[in-house]
Amino acid sequence: MPSSGKSTIGRLLAAHLGMKFIDLDEVIAKKEGMSISDIFRIKGESYFRESERKHLLSLIQENSVFILATGGGTPCFFDNMEIMNKYAITIYLNISVEDLFKKLSKKGTSHRPLLQNMSDDELYQELKSKFKAREIYYNAAQICLSQHFSSVTERVNAVIDAIVALEK
DSSP states (O other): OTTTHHHHHHHHHHHHOEEEEEEEEHHHHHHHOOHHHHHHIIOHHEEEEEEEEHHHHHHHHOOSSSSEEEEEEETSTTTTTHHHHHHHHEEOOOOOOHHHHHHHHHHTTTTTTTTTTHHHHHHHHHHHHHHHHHHHHTSSSSEEEOOOOOHHHHHHHHHHHHHHHHOO
């Protein structure tokens, strides 16, 4: 989900493991020459989802070992989740809708094209709706972390522990 910590945790995890970190949205924005918000506004969500898939497949083909933070919708379109599960260890950072709402209310949603210009009530209802629709895809991840952690470091350590346990 948006603001669940994918990029933050991904960057820290990559640094800790000495691996390359890639943010899929950053790759798309760079290749398209415009922000994700502008892609949605000018070219539409369908175009974005096709571009997202194309770049996901390209990254998998071009890189052997890396940490990838996807957008919150990436696993929910085409067969993206199956592809990611086939070629990678997938991790779902499950955060409650209430906690996401608190984070997004503080940080704002201007850079999140599917959540822009919403009242607090609309934002909360949209997060609930998105979570319900996406949960089936997210739960297909090989690792699902839903505990509450008091720090980002604890969450990174939990991801590492879960990867080690998965590989045993």
